[in-house]
Amino acid sequence: MIPTEIVEQIPLPAVILNKDGAVLAYNQQVEAAGLLTKGSDINEVFSRWETDLDSKMRTAVGENGKRFVFMQGSWPDTENTLLIGTETAELSALKNENKQLKKLTRELDAIIENSYDGIYITDHTGVTWKTNSAIERITGIPKEYYVGKHVDALMKRGILKSSVTEKVVQQRRTVSVVQDNYAGKETLITGAPVLNEEGEVEKVVTNIRDLSDLNELQTELSKVNELNDKYKRELDLLKNKPERLDGIVIHSESMRRIYDTADRIANIDATVFILGETGVGKDILAQHIYSHSLRSKQGDFIKINCGAIPPDLLESELFGYESGAFTGANRKGKPGMFEMADRGVLFLDEIAELPLMLQVKLLRVLQENEIQRIGGTKPRTIDVRIIAATNRNVKEMVATGEFREDLYYRLNVLPMAIPPLKERRDDIIPLQQFFLNQANEKYQMNKVIDSKLKDFFYNHEWPGNLRELSNLIERLVVTTPEDEIKVEHLPPEYKESSQTAISQAAIVSLKEAVETTEAQVLALAVEKYDNTYDLAEALETSQPTIVRKLKKYNLNCKKGVESS
Structure with a gap:
């Protein structure tokens, strides 16, 4: 007979059957689950067993309704059968946890393998446990060579000049060194400790970065930046555009x-x-x-x-x-x-x-x-x-x-x-447009300047220079009721100057030149005379002609345009 105390040492629900299937012994976990009690009828006990598809596994339902899965094995040196079980909910949790662990392991392997830097992992004694393919690019040696090798062997071959693993184990902290490998490449080697629950170094994760590539990239980047600055300066000096x-x-x-x-x-x-x-x-x-x-x-x-x-x-x-x-x-x-x-x-x-x-x-x-x-x-x-x-x-x-x-x-x-602005007239028209855009944006308008007014701007002496030009344009944008700003919208103090500007304007057709001069003469005259009769007398023409011309050029006498 197998002593019950031996079965009690098993930490999971456990039952021992003889070769005929009769219960020989069971432990406290089985009794607590309501599967068996002392003096239970064996036939009744087995009536509650459910046969699984796998003959090596059986399920049973306890009095509290919980389901258990039992794995079947043999008791050492006997013909008896040992059944060890666990609650199905726990088993499902274990399966899920195992699945999650496998997934995390695959992801971790993928991260290590796809790292641009070389990675190798050793135990606390310095034996390589895992590495990735990047180490082959850096050292020229297949990653499989490293697995199972001690870092001392790598130093003897010249692959490493010193052991970061040993320093990490001794100092129990992250250690970095810069060294040339056997291929002459400058590398940054950084080892980091992985500690167990007792705070002892269990493994060392070492990262190898090829600094020669980074140094070359930095040099090339500096050259590109220098060229970029040079080209920018040269473009700024180009003189074919404003x-x-x-x-x-x-x-x-x-x-x-x-x-x-x-x-x-x-x-x-x-x-x-x-x-x-x-x-x-x-x-x-x-x-x-x-x-x-x-x-x-x-x-x-x-x-x-x-x-x-x-x-x-x-x-x-x-x-x-x-x-x-x-x-x-x-x-x-x-x-x-x-x-x-x-x-x-x-x-x-x-x-x-x-x-x-x-x-x-x-x-x-x-x-x-x-x-x-x-x-x-x-x-x-x-x-x-x-x-x-x-x-x-x-x-x-x-x-x-x-x-x-x-x-x-x-x-x-x-x-x-x-x-002064009068000595750099090429700037006047671009400046005029710039100040016009500023004023339009400031006052949310969409004013434009006609060509005759641009001619005035170009030929004016501008004693106040940029400040005068900017202020005048802002004033015109605000005070002109129409969307198109014309010469006649100029303030009175600019009217006389505008006459000179018109005479200096670019060549136009004779008809346009006559009309421009005619409009300017009439504009000056209406400032001086109160009615169209005085205007006609001063300009030596008929009063009906003056009335027609004033309407044509949208001008008014101080007392209005009298009908003929």
Whole structure:
């Protein structure tokens, strides 16, 4: 008889049958499931057994309705049968878990195999357990060679110069080394530990990255970027098309040369002196130089108009002041424009308006790269590029003693003179269209300018330059009721100039020239005379003719168009 205590040592439901199928023994798990009880009738017990398709497996239903699956085997050294079972729900869970584990294993194998980097996995002793195909590309040795090999054998063959696995096991952390393999390729080898529940290193996963490929790619990328920058500079220098730079249109040859020069000196930290009439775009050029320089990534573009701030306040604005420097001063003091522009650019507009006393302090800044706040005792070192601008003749001011000669030469290192708009008429029509588009977008309109008005724009002298052109176009867009803006919509102060512009316009047919001149004469006349009779007398024609002509050109006398 088999002792019951031996069956009790089996951790799962277990039953022992003799060769005739009679129950010899069973354990507590069987009794707890309600499958068998002491003194149970054997026939009744077997009546509850269900034969499975597989004769090696049987199912049984307990008193609580739970189903169990029993695997059939033989008891050692006897003719008896051993049945070991488990609950079917647990078995299903085990099957599902096993299926999931197989799926995860396939996915992990696919990830390892398709990695661009070489991967090999060793146990804690250094014996290779698994690797991928990338290692063959890197070392030239089939991956099958590594499996079962100790890292010491790989070092002896020269495939490895040192063992990362050994270092990982010793230090119990990720270790990286850079070394050349036997083929002369530079590789980055990184080993990471896999720890067991006791915190001991169980396996080491090593990643091998071929740095030579990356180095070659980096070199090629640098060459491509250099070529790209070169081609971009060359394209920017092409002179067969208009360009739009920093919000302004550049079309004339003179302005192209100026902006080409600006690009070349953008990263030269010498002082720039921009000369030009009011409204020619000196501040736009200064911002272009800043935005195309490395300083745009290091510091700010600070602008100050030296003529717009009272002289007694200008010094504190430029150089700042310490706490208590003067009555009303901020208790914490205040940094000046020079400090705010540190590592960037300070644009001194209307530099000719700078008082002589401040000219001396500015000269010291340019010579020593230091400033001192008002009320301060220690100088502060600054790194500021100065761009100055003026619309005055500074040479004449030097001659008359209004501007320091030494400061003038300090500022005039890189002089750039922007010509007035009347000297670069090729820019006028593109600028006119640019400003028109801006105004249309701003006021949500769709105005257009007719050809005669464009002729006026082209021939006008523009004493206010870009600023005047921009303001006039915005004014016309807002005040003109029709969608098409014409010469007659010009403000009164431009009417006389428009007469000259028409006479200088491009060649047209005689009929069109006569009509244009006729309309201009009538437009001037209606401003002077109150009625069509006076008009007819002044223009030496009949009153009915004047009435007809005014209707034709959509003009009105101050007292209206009288009928003939």
